[in-house]
Amino acid sequence: MPTLTKLYTVDEASQHNTSEDCWITIDGKVYDVSSYLDEHPGGDDVILGATGKDATDEFEDAGHSKTARELLETFCIGELEETGTPIPEFKIISKKQQLNNLPQKFFNLSKQYWYAPITVVGLSVGLGYLYLRKKQAI
Template sequence: MAPDQKTFVFSEVSKHNKTLDCWVIISGKVFDVTPFMEDHPGGSEVLLAATGKDATNDFEDVGHSEEARDLMDKYYIGKIDKSTVPAKRQYVLSENQNYSSNKSGFIVKILQFLVPFMILGLGFAVRAYTKEKSD
């Protein structure tokens, strides 16, 4: 950690919420985890979900190893001005997110639910048809 720590405000840190530019706040410290996105064992989605808020509880709830905690020093860029962190999370859409991507995500979830039933129904239809033909 650098002896002359830079202090960031929340609004500045929360702008870094993309795969190629990702900062997180943990235990009053700011980390630029962009270089770690591909290597994170939980995937980049976990780190992206930690943006735009104080992710201390998320980090602690997972139970990271001492090795993971030591690795954090590599990504430390400064501290957060705690008075600028909102009590509740503010959801901010990044530049590459919009209504249509959220809508398509919903459609994918619906299809993931419906496709197995459609396949099962097709199986029953084929079974009934072949049974009818054999009688």
């Protein structure tokens, strides 16, 4: 008879992110490591930093031993639900479409980066005019 596995959502698992109630997810499985935090050789802050997200990369990068992996399995409380998020569709744009948008892109870019230099030049001309006008009056 197969063992029933509890399914958790990512939101459910991420809510357990304190030193008193700490869950981590690795390779689609959910682990309650609250009781192990004080014993972890790397310190509890390493595990607490991995809560609320998929910690698979951090776990693999640490180079855990076979014994550590077996110990981890004793803390398994379930698996993550598959969200079934659809794969985003890529929009194919031809080179001709890109070239048609080039003047608009240039105009947007020039608007964004030319305000400061134009302002500085305008202020310089205005102040120079006032300075020369005041100098001639003396």
